[in-house]
Amino acid sequence: MTLDSKIPSGPLAEKWTKHRAELKLVNAANKRKYHVIVVGTGLAGASAAASLGELGYNVTAFCYQDSARRAHSIAAQGGINAAKNYQNDGDSVYRLFYDTIKGGDYRAREGNVYRLAELSNNIIDQSVALGVPFAREYGGYLDNRSFGGAQVSRTFYARGQTGQQLLLGAYSALSHQVGLGQVQMNSRHEMVELVVINGRARGIIARDMVTGELKRFIADAVLLCTGGYGNVYYLSTNAKGCNTTAIWRAHKKGALFANPCYVQIHPTCIPVSGDHQSKLTLMSESLRNDGRVWVPKKAGDNRPAGDIPEEERDYFLERKYPSFGNLVPRDVASRNSKMVCDEGRGVGSSRQAVYLDFRDSINRLGKDKIEERYGNLFQMYEQITAENPYSVPMRIYPAIHYTMGGLWVDYNLMSTIPGLFVLGEANFSDHGANRLGASALMQGLADGYFVIPYTLGGYLASGGIDKTTTEHEAFVEAENSVKSLVDKLLNIKGKESVDYYHKKLGKIMWNKVGMARNENGLKEAIQEIRAVRDEFWQNVKVLGSADELNQSLEKAGRVADFMELAELMTVDALHRKESCGGHFREEYQTEEGEALRDDENYAYVAAWEFAGVGKEPVMHKENLMYENIQLSKRSYK
C-alpha cells in the first residue's frame, strides 16, 4: 500500500485555494440524493453535521450521550487560536503555521497545518456570527490571551468555558438543521461496527443504548468525529465515556492507524488523591499566563509553601527557558515537572506535584482581576481540593489529555478506506508529535465547518458508489459479529469487573508508555498488556443482558478495544527510536534532558495496518516533506 497524502502542489499559501478550485462539485439539487453518517457530535461532528445539512445533504448523526451538546469538546477551558493579529503584535497566518509545526516537533504535514492556520480566522468569524460570547474589551472589540508555545497573543476565549461556548455554537447550528429535518439526530446510540461494501465505507451498526437493539444505517459516506483515545490510561482528563471503539473497529476493517504513540500529557492537572480516583481534572493552560510554576530548591522540604523564602524556590521553567518562561509548550512543561518530582522536590503529601503560584499576579493585578480571568477555575480547584488558591498555591501534576495519533487521513480527511472520513482528534493530521494549547478547538471546527463540506463533495461527485441496501450481506455479517462479541462478553461470567481490568491496563500504560518510555519498559509492557487482555477475556464479569440499558456492557466493549489499541501504541513507541514532542524515549535525550529527534531516520508518519489481535501490525510510511520550513532543534530557551 502506498500512502498518498494528496497534498496539492504549488506554493504553500495557495494549496488550499487551488485544491478547492479543482475539487469536483455536487450540484445543489443532487445533494439531497446523498446520505452521510456523522458519528460523534463534538466540535468536529456537530460542525460537520450542521454544515452538510445546511448544504442539503441528508445527514444522520450519532452520539453516545443523551444530547449532542454534551460531547467532551465542552470541557476545553482556555481558548481557541486564530491568526487575526488583532493585538498588532506580529501575528500572521504564516506565524501560526510555523508555531504549530514547531510545537508539533516537526512531525506534522506542512500543507495541512498551513490550511488550519488559514482557516483559523474564519472560525472566529463564524462562531461570533452564531452567537458565541467571546470576551470583549471595553471598546467592544474581541479580547485575546496568551497560550503556550507562542510569543503573540492570539487566543480567543469565553471565560474558562471556551470549548463549551464553541460547542454550543455548533450545537445550535446542528439543532437548527435537526429542526428543519435535514439532520436525523440519534442520541444514546453507539457505533459498534463499520460496514464496508466493495471496498467503500457504506454504513454502520449502532447500538441503541436504551433498548440494546442493534440497528443498521446506510450512507454514501461515513464521517468519524469520535475524539481521542486518552482513556486507554484509565485516568485522564477525558470524559468517562470517551472511547476508541469507532476508530478502532474501523481500523480493524482496514483503516490505517497513524502515530498511535503520540499522546499529550497536560502539565496542569489536579494531582491524583487516591485509588478511588475516577478521572483527572485539568486546570487550564491559560493559568500559566499569570501563575508561576515552582518547587523548593531542596529535596524533601516539608515546609508549607508560604514559609519557603523566595531564594529557596526554584522557578524551574523560568530558569531553564527564559524566553518562553512558564508558557513553554505542554510536553516541555510536563517533562520538567516530572523531572523535579523525580529529584524528590515534588510537593504535597504524594510528592507528585509542583506549585502553580498566583501570589505575584495577585499582588500586581489585584485579586479582582485574577478572579475575572480565572474565577471558575479557582472555584473548581477549591471544590476538589478544599484549598483556596487565592491564598495558597495550586498543586498540579501532568495528566493524559489528548492524543495526537489517530486514523490516517489524506489532505481530504479521507482514511485508507474510501468513503470513510475522519475529523478532529480522531484523526492524526495536524498536530504532529505535540499539540499546542488552544489548537484542538481550532482543528475540530476547521475540519467540520470548512474542510469537509468541500472534500466530501469531491468524493461523492467522483462517482463509483453502487446502489445497495441494509440487506446486503456485509450489513448482516457486521451485525452478527457485534452480536457474537456482546454474547461473548456476557457469557464469560468471570470474577472481576470491567473497571478492575481497565485500571490494570491504565497502570501499565501510565508507568511504561507514559511520560517517559524506554526499550525495556516497552517490551515488558507488550507482555503485560497481552496478559491482562487474556485475563480480561477469561475472567471479566458483565452482569445484565444485551437488550436493556446496560452500562457495564457498554464499558466492557470499550475496554476490550482499549486492550488491543494499547498494544499498538506500545509497538509504535518501541519502533520510534527517537524522542519527539509527547513521545519521550529516555535513551534519546540531550545532555540537558531535552527531546532528541532523529530527522534522518524518523521524519515520517508511521501508519499501521491491522494484522489480527496479538499479531505484529504492518507499518506503512508516509515521509514528511518540508519545503518551506527548515527542520531545527526545537528550542524555547
Added chain:
Amino acid sequence: MNLTLHIWRQKDARTKGKFVIYKVENVHEEMSFLEMLDILNEQLIAKNEDPVAFDHDCREGICGCCSLYINGRAHGPKRGITVCQLHMRHFKDGDSIWIEPWRARPFPVLKDLIVDRAPLDRIMQAGGYISARIGSAQDANTILIDHDTAESSMDAAACIGCGACVASCKNASAMLFVAAKVSHLGQLPQGKLEREKRVLAMIAQMDKEGFGGCTNTKACEAECPKEIKITHIARLNREFLRASVV
C-alpha cells in the same frame, strides 16, 4: 466513613420503581459523590447484583450529564455545583442519603437514576439558534459588543442544560432553561434579528412538551449549578410580550 444510601431503582420506563437501601463502607472524604457511587457499584457487581445506572460523563461540572436529586435537592446540598463536583467531605460518618432521579413529567425515567431529557433538545431545535449560514460571516470585529453586554450574555450562555431547574421546580417549568438561551442570544446584536421568532417558537415547544409555567418561587435559581439568575426569566417574559405585540 460509612453511609446508608436509599437509592431509587427502576428497571425501565414501564416498570414501577422503588427505594432500595444499601450500605457503603470506607468512603473517603476526598472522593467525589460519583466516585462513592462507583465504589457502591463495584460492591454490587462483586455480589452479582445489578449496578445502579446513572448519567455522568465529564466529571468536571460542564457537560450537564449528571442529574441526581440528593436529599431532596438537585445536585445535592452545595450551591453552584453539579453532582460530579460534590465531594464526600460535605457528608459525615453514619449519614443516610436519599438519591433520586430528576422528577418531572416531561423527563421519564429510563432506568434507575437516568431520565430522558430529549425535550430540552427539541426546544433548542425549535428556535435556540442564530441562522448564520456557515461560510457567510464577516470579520468578527465588525460586530462590536460592549464588554458588559458580552459578560451578561455569557452569564446566560453558561447554562449546561442539565435540567436541575426543571427538577427543582414544583411546576416542572423549563423557564430558566429557555430564558438562558433567549437571554444569551437576544442580548447580542447578531441575535436580535430573530428575537421575536425565537422566543415564540421556544415557548411554544416548551408548552408542547408539557413543562409548567413560572410562579417565581426561585427554586431554579437556588439549584442551578451555574447560578443563572431568574432576572433572565424576567427578560424572557419581556421578550415574549414584546414578540406577541409587535
